[in-house]
Amino acid sequence: MVVDTRADENIDRIFxxxxxxxxxxxxxRTLASTYSVSELAHEYDMSFAAVQKHVAVLEAADLVRKFxxxxxxxxxxxxxxxxxxxxxxxxxEHLWRDRIDRLDAFLAE
Amino acid sequence: MVVDTRADENIDRIFxxxxxxxxxxxxxRTLASTYSVSELAHEYDMSFAAVQKHVAVLEAADLVRKFxxxxxxxxxxxxxxxxxxxxxxxxxEHLWRDRIDRLDAFLAE
DNA sequence: AGTATCTACAACCATTTGGTTGTAGATTAC
DNA sequence: GTAATCTACAACCAAATGGTTGTAGATACT
Numbered sequence: 001m002v003v004d005t006r007a008d009e010n011i012d013r014i015f016x017x018x019x020x021x022x023x024x025x026x027x028x029r030t031l032a033s034t035y036s037v038s039e040l041a042h043e044y045d046m047s048f049a050a051v052q053k054h055v056a057v058l059e060a061a062d063l064v065r066k067f068x069x070x071x072x073x074x075x076x077x078x079x080x081x082x083x084x085x086x087x088x089x090x091x092x093e094h095l096w097r098d099r100i101d102r103l104d105a106f107l108a109e
Numbered sequence: 110m111v112v113d114t115r116a117d118e119n120i121d122r123i124f125x126x127x128x129x130x131x132x133x134x135x136x137x138r139t140l141a142s143t144y145s146v147s148e149l150a151h152e153y154d155m156s157f158a159a160v161q162k163h164v165a166v167l168e169a170a171d172l173v174r175k176f177x178x179x180x181x182x183x184x185x186x187x188x189x190x191x192x193x194x195x196x197x198x199x200x201x202e203h204l205w206r207d208r209i210d211r212l213d214a215f216l217a218e
Numbered sequence: 219a220g221t222a223t224c225t226a227c228a229a230c231c232a233t234t235t236g237g238t239t240g241t242a243g244a245t246t247a248c
Numbered sequence: 249g250t251a252a253t254c255t256a257c258a259a260c261c262a263a264a265t266g267g268t269t270g271t272a273g274a275t276a277c278t
Contacts, residue, residue, distance in 0.1 A: 020265095020266085049267085049270095053266070071274060071276065
């Protein structure tokens with residue numbers, strides 16, 4: 001069985017992007033407030049280029065978007081993609097509940 | 110600023126584990142039904158050892174657990190960890206909502 | 219105009235990841 | 249008892265990841 005589709009690759013990117021505490025912190029910050037790339041870079045113990053790469057990973061996953069503002073790029077967190085991931089996990093939980101419901105129905109016989 | 114803690118590493122593992130469509134499929138299956146490792150292996154176009162490794166990654170993230178049953182290991186999806194991830198994403202969304210609420214309050218002045 | 223700042227991007231490096239094959243230990247089936 | 253099945257794990261390999269430094273293009277400041 002082959003499992004991978006284009007849609008799956010997008011999901012891969014989302015979870016992969018979230019699997020790093022620096023990137024999760026960037027998402028939190030840019031959801032709660034406004035940051036340029038260099039403002040973000042000041043927050044972490046790593047090079048500007050490293051932070052830039054993290055932002056690029058998040059952007060590829062559509063977890064943040066960049067908007068030009070003069071020489072700066074304003075990074076904004078994208079709540080829609082967060083919700084998408086959340087809904088996928090909710091489906092997972094649903095599978096479990098359905099199973100329990102089936103079990104309950106069986107035991108009720 | 111240093112961002113990583115022990116707790117963060119666990120979160121890393123969860124999202125990292127979910128960032129692969131084969132592993133997401135294993136989670137879905139083992140939440141909805143019962144599979145041994147070899148039964149899972151039959152479902153995918155890869156070696157038994159590869160599937161075994163995927164299960165190990167999921168187990169390290171506590172997304173599945175293994176229970177010995179004779180020579181088999183029964184793999185069970187763990188809804189608790191799914192929920193944990195879901196709640197974390199819900200917090201992210203909350204940051205966004207708070208921001209919008211603050212904006213609304215400001216505009217209402 | 220000249221300088222400083224912000225960003226983009228390439229090249230490089232060590233480590234991790236996702237796959238493989240092969241070997242070996244337990245348990246079950248005949 | 250022997251053979252088949254299920255699992256574990258090591259060794260290996262190519263590709264991706266997460267960091268670095270260095271160079272260069274735009275924009276803003278004085």
